[in-house]
Amino acid sequence: MAALLVGIAGDALMRGGLLRLGFAIWIAVLGVAVIAIDRDAILARDDRQRALLMGGTLLAAIGLVWRDSPMTYAVDLLAVLCMGALTIWHGSGWRIESLTVIETFRAMLLAVINTVGGAFGVALQTRDERSNLAQSNSRARAITIGVVLAVPPLLIVTGLLVSSDKVFDNLVQSVVNFLAIDGIQHVIVAFVLAWIAAGWIRAALGNALRVPMPDVRTPTLPFLSVGVGLYALVALLTVFLVTQLRVLFGGESFLMATQGLTVANYAREGFFQLILAAGVVLGTLVVAEFLLAANDTRARQQFRVAGALLLVLVGMLLTSAATRMWLYVRQFGLSEDRAFAYAVMIWVVAAIAIFASTMLRDRAYRFAPLTLVATAVWVALLNIVNIQGIVVRVNVARTVSGEKFDAAYHAQLSADALPALIASASKLTPADCKSLSDELATSWTKRASNRQVNGDDWRTLDVPLMQA
Secondary structure (H helix, E strand, C coil), X not given: CHXXXXXXXXXXXXXXXXXXXXXXXXXXXXXXXXXXXXXXXXXXXXXXXXXXXXXXXXXHHHHHHHCCCHHHXXXXXXXXXXXXXXXXXXXXXXXXXXXXXXXXXXXXXXXXHHHHXXXXXXXXXXXXXXXXXXXXXXXXXXXXXXXXXXXXXXXXXXXXXXXXCHHHHHHHHHHHHHHHCHHXXXXXXXXXXXXXXHHHHHHHCCCCCCCCCCCCCCCCECHHHHHHHHHHHHHHHHHHHHHXXXXXXXXXXXXXXXXXXXXXXXXXXXXXXXXXXXXXXXXXXXXXXXXXXXXXXXXHXXXXXXXXXXXXXXXXHHHHHHHHHHHHHHHHCCCHXXXXXXXXXXXXXXHHHHXXXXXXXXXXXXXXXXXXXXXXXXXXXXXXXXXXXXXXXXXXXXXXXXXXXXXXXXXXXXXXXXXXHHHHHHHCCHHHHHHHHHHHHHHHHHHHHHHHHHCXXXXXXXXXXXXX
16 A cells, blocks of 8 residues: 555656656655654664665755756766665665675665565565455455445436536546546556555565575685786786876877877877776776685785785876866866766775775775765765856856856856856956856746746756756
């Protein structure tokens, strides 16, 4: 019944476009349903982790309402899915301190299994509870007889009332048309959401479907098997970083002579690839640690040496990437995707620091839980700092120092940028201020027109858009 009510609420709340305010309210309704069924199980002192995971899911959903930026929206939506999956994983008997890289994949698999098949578990559990079956059958039989007896007089009286009053006739016709056309769609959406909610609620209560899955054990390889790849990466990164030194000291004349590139073009190319390469190296280190035998002391010592070398080189690689982006921002200004790239770099640096303090010190069991905490803090900071506001302030500061201000670009930013634009308008030249005003009027008039065409729905609003 709780899942059915949640499904009906979801059908009403998640219509009209992006999953914003309506979706956040629906996530809150999910949590309320779980607490209403078994409050003691959620708030039990010996199992606060479940409450933390459910609270994290709700906070991530609130992030969808707190910011209007599309990039922040994508991060918050992914956070909702991840926290929801971890809630199901916890409901299958696991705890956060036992989280590993392997368990993250198990959590994703359990999330899919429970959202798709969790309602089956509810049905099977209900079938097995036969203590009140006779009483339930008698009630169902009584209700069925009551419905059969009530239908004929209801139909007759409805027909008479329809023929007696045109207003009531129109009301009945609209209800019939709704049930015939939109009603089917509403029933399907509510049923699908109720089905998903049933599995999630059951898992949140600690009764997730437990599908037998084989334990993934380390193959206990010797260090030589993984050392080949690790030291090959050391050699590759060393060669690459040497070329970066040549660029750094050679400057633009070196780039023009060797590659025909300006500093700006050089800075623009390869930044995101460098971030991705750093992530791949970190992932390789995690896999290499898993492949080694836990009791092979010599192999572990050799891994720590190779890992430390790689982490130093990855740190230099990230420094090179940051330098490239700084050169590009100095030349062309800051944009949302460039600022977000800096944010991703901060997360990678945090993951590297956690790796160095855990896996390189024989504390691999702490890597995944600490990374989870760091990621949660990172997502929260993304919502707090307002990336688009930073973009506006940086670019206005560049304009004050004599650089060109791109009014068209800033007018296309989301509602997150409006407070900073309004606060910084006095620092712009009259020409730039006039250009920005015209671009904002054009942009937001178009957005308002699109919202009117698509329906100005409160369920798709967020806080910055409400204030715009």
